[in-house]
Amino acid sequence: MFRGRAATWPGAEPVLTVGAGLLVAALVLLPVGMLLYTSLRVEEFGEAAYFSLKNYTEFVVSPRILRSIGNTLIVSTGATLLAGFFGIGLAWSHARTNTPGRRILEPFTLVPFFLSPYVGAIAWSYLAAPRVGMLNGWLRWLFGLETDPLSVYNRWGIIWVLALFFTPVMYLFVIGSLRRMDPALEESARTSGSSILQTTRRVTLPLVTPAILSGAILVFVSSAGEFGVPLALGSPFKIETMTTQIYNLTSGSAIDYNASAALSTVLAALTLTFIYIHRRVVLPRGYTTITGRGYRPSLVALGRWRYVALSFNIAYLLMAVILPLLALFLVSISIRWEGRFDPRALTLANYAYVFTYPLSARAVWNSLKLAIAGATICMTLAILVGYTIHRGRGRGRAALDVLSSVPVGFPGIVLAMGILITYIRSPLYSTLWILLIGYITRYIPYGQRMVSSVLLALSPELDQSSRTSGASWITTLRRITLPLLKPGIVAGWLLLFMIFLREFPISVLLYKGGLEVLSVAVWYFVEHEGAVRTAAVAMVQVGLLLGAIFLFRRLAGADELAV
Template identity: 30%
Template sequence: MSAATVSQQENRAAGLRYKLRLAFRDPTTLIGILAALLFAYLIIVPIVSLLVDAGRVQFGDERRIGTEPGAWTFYYINRALFSPISNSLFWTPLFNTLSVAFGAILISLSIGGPLAWLISRTDMLGRRWFATALIVPFMLPTWTFALAWSTLFKNRSVGGQQGWLEAMGLTPPDWVAYGQFPITVILALNYIPFFILLFGNALRRFDSQLEDSARMLGANSSTVAFRIIGPMMLPSLMSAIILAFAKCIGEFGVPYVLGLPVNYDLLATGLYRSISSRQTGVGAVLAMAIMMIGIIALLVDARVVRESRKFVTVGQKGAMARRSSLGAWRLPATGFAIAIFLISVALPLLTLILSTVMRVPANFNISNFTLDYWIGTNLEFVALRNGILLSSQMWAAAWNTLWIVGTASLCSGLLGLLVGYVVVRTPIWPLSAFLRQVTFFPYMVPGIAFAAAYLSLFAVQRGPIPALYGTAAILMLALIADQMPYASRAGISAMMQLGKDPEEAAQVAGAGWFRRMLTVVIPIQKGALVTGVLLPFISGIKGLSLFVILAVPATDVLTTFSLRLIDYNYSQAANAVVLIIAAIAYFGTVLAQKLTKTNLADGLGS
């Protein structure tokens, strides 16, 4: 090696050491390292712990397996995948999950795709009103609509109580009341907004000049649709399909309400059964399967997004807003949108509201109406002596919900802003890349699997960290980690738009890093902070998957309290609690839009 080469390497090494010294003089680097360690522990370690549980003998299984607890074993993988009972443990729930997911996506695409086109590209009557009204299911808990379905269609042969149709003399068959058909329909109605938002947003940005140019060259309508519009819209359509599929894989509330009564298991409810029956090892295998399917789906979506960059149009902005005239089809198209609104929004919510003020289902005599389930006293229920609004249990669950979710959301928002600051400001790009990726990772893991990972890590004491299961701390930590994709993206987006000049001016004036954050960065980025707090708060309020695994009676929240009422067959009271949750989620979403000056109806963007 020549002396010149050695000298160049020494100069590069010296330059690198100088850059590192400069980087570590800035508190941003130290904060970034601490944040990286924190999120590695809150996100990566629980998932690794779950993977380990699938391959180690769990306490209580040592006699069955014949080895000591903690020893390595393939017993759980073999039991879940290859044993005589593997069909009921894994393969049948997997088949049911995929069947429901593909069925729901097919229905929601068939309805949501045309609605997105009608709202975005035509002169349909009430177009702007429908743009908001039809995405209401996106703002509400999915299992709200499952409870409405159960109220209408349940029968005494399975549910023990009659629904509205049976009370009116029409007994729905079991396959309509429970199982694959209702789960598929409910999820399809809930995912229609995905296509209206994602596909509709792409349609709004599509340049009409491309259609005009094709028609000038002699192309007919089918050629324009399949050769021009189709290829341009395919990436956004595929993205909506994949995201809906990823959410469907981890869905718990709907199959819990409509599947468990007839033992129709999906992977999520199978995981819940395994954990409830203390089959931790098998549950870890199921959680791994859910996690892998979710990760694969979102990696495919990332590939689709990269491919979509090949489809770029350049045109005048004003040409994009022109809409097609429906002519004679204008009234039928409006009627179609009204029908979907009635089926997916109005009818379920009206059913739930009426069910909470009726003693006997579907009896519309004025004497049958009552407010007992809301404000009554000395009710004849063993586990609920007063109406929901007078129930100490409900108010305790509401308080737990507000302070647990609120604290976690505030922490998520502040951490998201710090992550955004470090990602944008740190000169150490590996640290920036790690924080960007690790805080997005929980989005790739369905909530039920993420909850199982936290249960695996915190169920027992590990080193100086005590066992947290049964405390509010485990719920807050899980919520903080689970909501970081939203909070960190809000923080990164905001900091990318903030130049260094305000901070540098404050630094020249003698302000330290902490003071600059309090007096410059946070006041300027308060909108991003509000977004980073409100979005996790709304998601946490209506979330179920994390709480159903990690909450205990002492940390009951509104979602788990309503599920317990469902288990007791207290339908009216359960529906009342769900309506309270739905109201908080809906008005919270509206408030978030007002404060951040955004509108879901304008699309989710990328």
């Protein structure tokens, strides 16, 4: 009986891989198709609905929408350039130099990624808002200024916050490539007389160019699709981006799902263009930097410049981690907030309110359930899809690779719009399942890319040798492939857990009363509560994220995050 069952195991490969592929296809194509369908549908009062390009030819080219498109391009480009500067510099100093304290600094460098950019924008409003910003107060007192020198309520403020909180995305892409690079390539350049700068410019950076470009594309797409930061820093002063305009069209008294779908399609077309560039330009530039010979990447001795690198690290952490978290904490323990911290007016009542108020208490539990279940399901699909693409022999591998990348080109609020239209009349609507579907659909490319980056570095001869020795596909997967994929799996699960715990645009569009998550609770408190209670619920989210990253770093090790 057991032999008969074992004989059926080889059939598990096509069943699991094809099933995963079909599920991913359904998750992606249904909302995308419904979004396009709705964008072409014109509904006018008193007339039968008909199909036309009117939503594009009349609405999308209106001056208000064109301004939002221009703002989106400006802030996305600026954030990508600034995040690239921070991310590449930090990754190189941590992976390839003798910068003092780099092992201690590394986990703190990743903290901004785990925070919600929306929460980061709120924190920076406490720091650099006119009249009530702590930094403005300190600078006025220090230099005797009469006016506020800083303000985040403009395009530069949006770029600044986006760059700070998307820098870890670039960092994670680049540091993994740097750590896997054969040091003999750089040593040969130095032996030939090249300086540190010349070696970095002519050897190191070209070899990690695919990782840099991949990170830059993801940062640009993420910035273009970011909803929380423009909502917090731009909307109050009429600086609208495409995402805030999409949301405005789906809320309030002037709801127009057809126009919102048309604008969503335009935004998706913009970001999908960069995905196409990634596939046609970036991927062909990949280089083999891992060989069968064992090695340990050597470190570059910076001499006195190592303290400059250390100062660069500390400056970034001060701006991206220390000051925002300090501002949130000080505001959260204050009885009231008027722009300065008063040690005589401290309280923990704000936290008591968060944990006793039904909406915020419910939001904590809902967020944890969705983050754990979503990350587990998403990584399971990612492993099967990644294996099918890079180790399978079917004809549909290229199509599956393209299909699994499509959600990257759809900002969260855009994909949420398609999911809302698709499932609004199904039993899934008004349940946590629709949020789970939204999270998995939007972020499965993240898990799949984490798995694929490790698979591409592994020789297929390992799997082939196992199968030649008589091991089944399941046995090979369990004993060979999965242990070698552990860094990608652990890092991918962790990243997805953090993303789901802080996800905002999908949550705010798909949630209904009773289904609130933490990010929605923060937004609700911004709209209906004071600054002190808003800071308290934001700190609860931050605390959960920091506790999770500490736990998983202890379980998985420090190097598991870099893939």
